Amino acid sequence: IQMTQSPSLLSASVGDRVTLSCKAGQNINNYLAWYQQKLGEAPKLLIYNANSLQTGIPSRFSGSGSGTDYTLTISSLQPEDVATYFCQQYNSWTFTFGSGTKLEIK
Amino acid sequence: EVQLQQSGAELVKPGASVKLSCKTSGYTFSNYYMSWLKQMPGQNIEWIGNIYGGNGGTGYNQKFKGKATLTVDKSSSTAYMDLSSLTSEDSAVYFCARATDGYFDFWGPGTMVTVSS
Numbered sequence: 001i002q003m004t005q006s007p008s009l010l011s012a013s014v015g016d017r018v019t020l021s022c023k024a025g026q027n028i029n030n031y032l033a034w035y036q037q038k039l040g041e042a043p044k045l046l047i048y049n050a051n052s053l054q055t056g057i058p059s060r061f062s063g064s065g066s067g068t069d070y071t072l073t074i075s076s077l078q079p080e081d082v083a084t085y086f087c088q089q090y091n092s093w094t095f096t097f098g099s100g101t102k103l104e105i106k
Numbered sequence: 107e108v109q110l111q112q113s114g115a116e117l118v119k120p121g122a123s124v125k126l127s128c129k130t131s132g133y134t135f136s137n138y139y140m141s142w143l144k145q146m147p148g149q150n151i152e153w154i155g156n157i158y159g160g161n162g163g164t165g166y167n168q169k170f171k172g173k174a175t176l177t178v179d180k181s182s183s184t185a186y187m188d189l190s191s192l193t194s195e196d197s198a199v200y201f202c203a204r205a206t207d208g209y210f211d212f213w214g215p216g217t218m219v220t221v222s223s
Binding site: 031033035041042043044045048054086088090091093094095096097098099100 | 141150151152153165167168169201203206207208209210211212213214215216
């Protein structure tokens, strides 16, 4: 299943509400995860099952969507949120990732 | 605390093989799948395959069949990945990650593999 993320690059100010999009090539039944990857680090799980917040992740992160269209929202952007964000579907074997959205601070 | 410790960076010659390791602690190894993933510099993440810690049962991304072989040692709670017939296209960072219902909740720090003569 092809996963398409947009935009590829996003520049926003501290405190902004930020929305990242992920579109699946077919219905993935909410079997979607979001990861944050900082430079030189391993990805970190933020959201699973489209809208469940992983333990220890700040509540400013939230996920939503259904069917083929999903969104990651950061309610108030912080400097430490600078990273690349990937979505991943696990509805179908072979698990696939989007190409990522790089988030910068303006 | 769940921890995944990966082996160090590798520099290997084209045509050679390499074996990467992922030593785990902080959870019951035999109750979970371990996945391996590939990330080339500045690129997307690719899922290579899964292995079940309990019985060593495997599932592979078709793209990596014949390239990667996954094994486990339950006695040491360690997962391994053999990569064979290496080419420049195999130069990448390889992650192990604990799989829970298809998503990856804990990741190792990654092992960089460089294929060069």
